[in-house]
Every structure is written in structure tokens, then in C-alpha cells.
Amino acid sequence: MHKLSDNAPAGHPDDGALPRRGLADQPGLAPEQIARLVDRFYAEIRRHPRLGPIFERRLAGQWDSHLARMTQFWESILLQTGTFKGRPVPVHLALADIRPDDYPEWLAVFRPVAREVFGPEAAGAVIERAERIATTLQAFTFLEPTDVRPGDGRSCPDAGASHA
Numbered sequence: 001m002h003k004l005s006d007n008a009p010a011g012h013p014d015d016g017a018l019p020r021r022g023l024a025d026q027p028g029l030a031p032e033q034i035a036r037l038v039d040r041f042y043a044e045i046r047r048h049p050r051l052g053p054i055f056e057r058r059l060a061g062q063w064d065s066h067l068a069r070m071t072q073f074w075e076s077i078l079l080q081t082g083t084f085k086g087r088p089v090p091v092h093l094a095l096a097d098i099r100p101d102d103y104p105e106w107l108a109v110f111r112p113v114a115r116e117v118f119g120p121e122a123a124g125a126v127i128e129r130a131e132r133i134a135t136t137l138q139a140f141t142f143l144e145p146t147d148v149r150p151g152d153g154r155s156c157p158d159a160g161a162s163h164a
């Protein structure tokens with residue numbers, strides 16, 4: 001499996017999916033920029049030759065509500081607004097057309113957009129959050145059922161838990 005970042009989290013696989021603390025005190029990070037991140041990122045990903053069609057197959061005709069939902073997601077992750085009530089793990093598990101290598105590709109689109117939208121310090125923190133969540137989603141999406149045995153410390157009772 002691809003390594004998504006050099007500082008990917010070790011330990012409990014849900015580490016990256018749950019916000020530990022918001023970044024509201026981070027200079028250069030405000031709701032207006034989160035809205036811009038979402039707009040810019042999806043404009044790019046929709047043009048991506050491999051990932052664009054995966055999104056389009058699922059979201060054709062529903063883009064506005066997806067973008068509103070993703071704005072709530074990033075506000076909840078970065079500013080701890082608590083407005084996002086979703087279950088990203090089962091949602092991505094249900095996308096049968098995702099391959100393991102798609103997560104590094106997703107990050108390759110995300111990083112330059114985050115750098116463009118946020119100041120250098122805030123961009124680093126935002127990208128780290130995205131890398132952690134991508135690592136978690138990738139791990140859950142491609143876990144074999146036999147990889148998790150009760151009591152071996154690798155099963156996750158929070159699988160599919162809300163981010164907020």
C-alpha cells in the first residue's frame with residue numbers, strides 16, 4: 001500500500017479521522033478560506049482524468065449539496081464548528097471504484113490548492129490533517145476482513161464514527 005505521508009500516524013487507525021483540536025488560532029485560517037479551499041479543490045478534482053469520473057458518477061446533479069457538506073466537514077475539522085454530521089468511512093467503503101492509489105492522487109491535487117489558499121504555516125497544518133484522514137480512509141477501505149480479529153487491538157469500535 002502506498003505511503004501517504006512521511007509522518008503518517010501510527011497506532012489506532014481512527015487517529016487521523018477525528019479532530020483533536022481545531023486550528024482556529026492558526027494565522028491565516030478563516031471560514032472564507034475554507035469555502036475557497038472547497039471551491040478550488042473540487043474545480044481541480046473534477047478535471048482529474050481518473051478521480052473526476054469517480055466523483056461525477058456519484059455526484060452528478062448533487063454537486064451543490066456535496067460542496068456545502070464538504071465545507072461543513074472542513075470547518076468541523078479545522079475550526080471545530082461541529083456542523084458536519086457524516087460517516088466518511090462507510091461512504092467511501094461504498095464507492096466500489098476507488099483503488100488504493102487514488103488516495104495519493106487525491107492528496108496530490110489537495111496540497112497545491114491548500115498552499116494557494118492558506119498562508120504557509122496554516123497550509124502545512126491543513127495538509128497534515130488531510131494526510132491523516134486520507135491514511136485512515138485508505139486503511140479502512142482496503143482492510144481485508146481477515147485483517148481484523150476481535151481482541152487483537154486492531155479492530156476499531158469507532159469505524160464510521162462521525163467526524164464531529
Ligand code: HEM
Binds near residue numbers: 091
Ligand atoms: C480516493 C480519493 C477519494 C474519492 C474518489 C472520494 C470520493 C467521494 C465521493 C464520490 C463522495 C460522495 C459520496 C456520497 O455522497 O455518497 C465523497 C464523500 C466524502 N469524502 Fe471523499 N473521496 C476521496 C477521498 C477523500 C479524502 C482524502 C477525504 C478527507 C480528507 C474525503 C472526505 C469526504 C467526506 C467528508 C465526504 C462526505 C461523507 C458523508 O457524507 O458522510 N474524501 N468522497
